[in-house]
Amino acid sequence: MILNEDIWKSLTGPDVRLPHALLFTGPVGVGKRELADALAARLLCEIPRGPHEPACGRCPSCSMMANGQHPDFRLVQPEAESAAEEDAKHSEGEKKKTGRQIRIQQIRELEDFFHVGGHRGGARVCLIDPAEAMNPIVANSLLKILEEPSTSFYFIMISNRWRSLLPTLLSRSRRVVFAPPPIEQSRRWLEEQKLAGEAKWLPFFGQAPRQLFDAARSGRLKALEKLVSDLLRPSEPLALAARWEGLVKDDAGLGIEDLVVTVQKWLHDLGLCRVGHAPRYFDRDALAPLAQRTTLPALIRAQRQIAQLRAWANHPLNPRLFLEDLCLRAFKPLES
Numbered sequence: 579m580i581l582n583e584d585i586w587k588s589l590t591g592p593d594v595r596l597p598h599a600l601l602f603t604g605p606v607g608v609g610k611r612e613l614a615d616a617l618a619a620r621l622l623c624e625i626p627r628g629p630h631e632p633a634c635g636r637c638p639s640c641s642m643m644a645n646g647q648h649p650d651f652r653l654v655q656p657e658a659e660s661a662a663e664e665d666a667k668h669s670e671g672e673k674k675k676t677g678r679q680i681r682i683q684q685i686r687e688l689e690d691f692f693h694v695g696g697h698r699g700g701a702r703v704c705l706i707d708p709a710e711a712m713n714p715i716v717a718n719s720l721l722k723i724l725e726e727p728s729t730s731f732y733f734i735m736i737s738n739r740w741r742s743l744l745p746t747l748l749s750r751s752r753r754v755v756f757a758p759p760p761i762e763q764s765r766r767w768l769e770e771q772k773l774a775g776e777a778k779w780l781p782f783f784g785q786a787p788r789q790l791f792d793a794a795r796s797g798r799l800k801a802l803e804k805l806v807s808d809l810l811r812p813s814e815p816l817a818l819a820a821r822w823e824g825l826v827k828d829d830a831g832l833g834i835e836d837l838v839v840t841v842q843k844w845l846h847d848l849g850l851c852r853v854g855h856a857p858r859y860f861d862r863d864a865l866a867p868l869a870q871r872t873t874l875p876a877l878i879r880a881q882r883q884i885a886q887l888r889a890w891a892n893h894p895l896n897p898r899l900f901l902e903d904l905c906l907r908a909f910k911p912l913e914s
């Protein structure tokens with residue numbers, strides 16, 4: 579099954595003429611890339627497809643797509659991402675360390691691809707993921723290609739932060755807005771991925787099933803489980819800092835920034851509980867007794883301090899000291 583069924587249907591209907599450039603926007607991990615891959619495969623498939631039908635999966639074009647070797651398809655992404663995709667061991671956290679930008683050279687190569695005719699006589703597709711990895715100079719050189727008319731060339735761009743894109747890029751593409759899929763759809767999809775038992779984690783990942791999938795596959799979910807259980811049954815802050823340093827060193831792919839983000843979610847939810855609202859990421863029953871021990875001003879103070887700490891999370895001078903600082907500030911509201 580495909581996540582975001584209604585978007586798929588809107589792009590693959592009987593009378594749909596896809597525009598030259600599509601821009602998929604929405605939160606991380608809601609299935610934008612899966613849908614873009616499926617759409618690219620369908621556009622390139624050599625067996626005629628009925629409305630809403632995915633690519634056949636058997637023709638020469640589909641096999642070339644499956645092998646990542648289709649001559650009429652280009653994937654443009656930051657080089658750190660392609661390296662990480664080749665090596666499944668690399669986790670999200672490691673990707674972040676190296677080059678996250680699409681280089682101008684990659685767009686120049688695309689120009690050649692655009693101007694030289696297709697190899698197989700059908701459509702040609704270029705997927706750019708994520709579009710915000712292009713700085714204005716790079717994006718402008720892409721714009722020059724987008725402005726040239728073409729009937730069988732499709733650009734699919736993906737963006738998690740479309741507001742940071744050049745207005746000219748936005749105006750030349752049709753935006754398709756993704757949101758977290760309905761929960762039942764996500765559950766069915768997780769079941770298909772043999773992750774039915776992990777569906778309880780959907781709220782923690784902002785209902786983004788693909789984020790949950792990546793965490794489960796990389797082993798990060800196991801480490802997150804320990805982290806969450808520490809947050810729900812907090813002990814002495816410095817002892818926790820030592821434990822968390824172990825989690826980061828465990829090589830499960832959990833980075834210090836993941837720790838900070840999780841603490842931020844926890845403080846956010848404590849605040850919601852404190853004023854009688856349902857938490858967004860954590861389980862209400864587990865969180866409510868903790869929320870009783872805090873005050874709103876103390877939570878807000880901790881949130882502010884930890885937002886500042888986050889700026890350093892990718893390169894702390896001394897990880898242990900950083901984590902001690904994080905824990906001391908995070909658990910301070912529980913003393914009030």
Ligand SMILES: [Zn+2]
Nearest residue numbers: 623634637640
């Ligand atoms: Zn096919």
